Amino acid sequence: MSIRAVRGFKDVLPDEIELWHRVESIARSVFKSFALEEMRIPLLEKTEIFTRSIGEFTDIVEKEMYTFTDRSGDSLTLRPEATAGLVRAVSEHKLLARSSILKLFTIGPMFRHERPQKGRLRQFHQINVEVMGTKTPPSDVEVIWMAWEILERLGLRGLSLEINSLGCPACRAIYRNDLKKYLDGIFQDLCRDCQRRSKLNPLRVFDCKNEACRKIMANAPLNREYLCTECVNHLEKVLSFLKTLKIPFVINPYLVRGLDYYVMTTFEMVSSDLGAQSTVAAGGRYDGLLKALGGPDLPGVGMAIGIDRLLLLLEKYKEGPSIDLFIAALGTKAREEVLPWMKHWRRQGLTVQMSYEDRGLKAQMKQAGRAGASYVLILGEEELHKKQVVLRNMINHDQHEITFDDVISAVDSLVG
Numbered sequence: 151m152s153i154r155a156v157r158g159f160k161d162v163l164p165d166e167i168e169l170w171h172r173v174e175s176i177a178r179s180v181f182k183s184f185a186l187e188e189m190r191i192p193l194l195e196k197t198e199i200f201t202r203s204i205g206e207f208t209d210i211v212e213k214e215m216y217t218f219t220d221r222s223g224d225s226l227t228l229r230p231e232a233t234a235g236l237v238r239a240v241s242e243h244k245l246l247a248r249s250s251i252l253k254l255f256t257i258g259p260m261f262r263h264e265r266p267q268k269g270r271l272r273q274f275h276q277i278n279v280e281v282m283g284t285k286t287p288p289s290d291v292e293v294i295w296m297a298w299e300i301l302e303r304l305g306l307r308g309l310s311l312e313i314n315s316l317g318c319p320a321c322r323a324i325y326r327n328d329l330k331k332y333l334d335g336i337f338q339d340l341c342r343d344c345q346r347r348s349k350l351n352p353l354r355v356f357d358c359k360n361e362a363c364r365k366i367m368a369n370a371p372l373n374r375e376y377l378c379t380e381c382v383n384h385l386e387k388v389l390s391f392l393k394t395l396k397i398p399f400v401i402n403p404y405l406v407r408g409l410d411y412y413v414m415t416t417f418e419m420v421s422s423d424l425g426a427q428s429t430v431a432a433g434g435r436y437d438g439l440l441k442a443l444g445g446p447d448l449p450g451v452g453m454a455i456g457i458d459r460l461l462l463l464l465e466k467y468k469e470g471p472s473i474d475l476f477i478a479a480l481g482t483k484a485r486e487e488v489l490p491w492m493k494h495w496r497r498q499g500l501t502v503q504m505s506y507e508d509r510g511l512k513a514q515m516k517q518a519g520r521a522g523a524s525y526v527l528i529l530g531e532e533e534l535h536k537k538q539v540v541l542r543n544m545i546n547h548d549q550h551e552i553t554f555d556d557v558i559s560a561v562d563s564l565v566g
């Protein structure tokens with residue numbers, strides 16, 4: 151039997167790569183306009199980076215990490231998310247000593263041993279943003295804004311923003327205590343997982359997918375009733391900025407985060423196109439994480455966009471592959487004649503293709519059609535003799551004769 155890829159790991163094939171490039175290049179251009187810098191960090195980290203930052207009593211750490219002992223006896227883990235590693239790197243290289251605010255992004259794969267399903271893989275891909283060193287509402291807004299901008303520029307439909315405040319450590323502690331009391335009262339009715347969560351990480355009971363637990367939690371106290379003045383003001387400023395930016399939002403009081411270090415602003419972007427698995431971006435504030443990892447006591451806010459799910463949505467709007475110019479040159483002499491022109495156009499950034507085989511005009515026109523060429527440049531024996539080419543517009547089927555002297559500038563102005 152032939153060997154297949156590991157379950158939950160996926161190859162990206164040539165006819166899929168166009169969409170990946172589109173997502174990545176739009177993200178990069180949005181980040182440039184927000185003055186973000188790129189960072190690349192290892193896929194592998196010491197396991198404790200994740201147990202300390204994500205929290206030991208989360209599903210990620212308990213059940214989903216790819217953890218192994220290497221040949222030196224160290225416990226290592228394939229990163230299940232990007233924030234912890236980025237914060238580790240920022241702290242290790244003392245990047246915050248050079249500038250008081252860091253605005254970073256990274257794009258790459260993450261690994262979680264979950265049950266694979268459509269849009270959820272064991273090696274999945276994320277675009278991550280972290281803004282560190284500031285605690286102000288405008289920094290929250292910018293992070294939300296860039297996620298929204300990327301999704302909108304990609305042409306995603308049915309998009310909405312859900313937002314909530316988790317409170318600061320002070321008001322969150324009071325809330326947590328009351329929530330714990332509530333959970334103690336209904337302990338017997340909770341599922342087994344939630345009984346355990348109620349003792350270790352009570353907020354996570356809100357994440358339970360179990361119908362019975364969901365019903366019980368509908369009556370649970372909500373943290374918005376516990377927010378202190380500072381937290382209320384912070385949230386109101388964020389919402390007011392979003393209104394000015396015309397980014398529509400809904401306040402979702404049940405939006406809580408499985409990761410322990412999230413505080414105050416938290417958000418998700420949801421697309422109605424994908425049914426139950428509709429979250430395409432998520433993020434929030436994580437003050438205290440740098441300190442937890444042995445770094446400076448500085449606040450941060452970030453977000454992640456899941457590329458794999460996004461691609462499932464974008465596939466619906468996918469256009470076929472396309473090239474700018476196909477060159478149908480007949481015979482060796484004609485082929486040689488066009489080489490300097492091709493060199494020029496390719497340097498200009500045009501996608502130019504020529505048949506590798508010496509075929510007739512009819513076969514080459516067919517090939518140009520299959521390649522999705524916008525224009526075809528025809529150079530046969532007769533044209534070669536007259537020192538001109540025929541340039542054919544494949545969309546409206548117009549064609550012109552153009553002399554060798556004018557061909558470069560003519561293609562530049564038509565196609566470029």
Ligand SMILES: [Zn+2]
Pocket residue numbers: 317318319320321322377378379380381
């Ligand atoms: Zn507070």
Ligand SMILES: [Zn+2]
Pocket residue numbers: 340341342343344358359360363
């Ligand atoms: Zn439950």
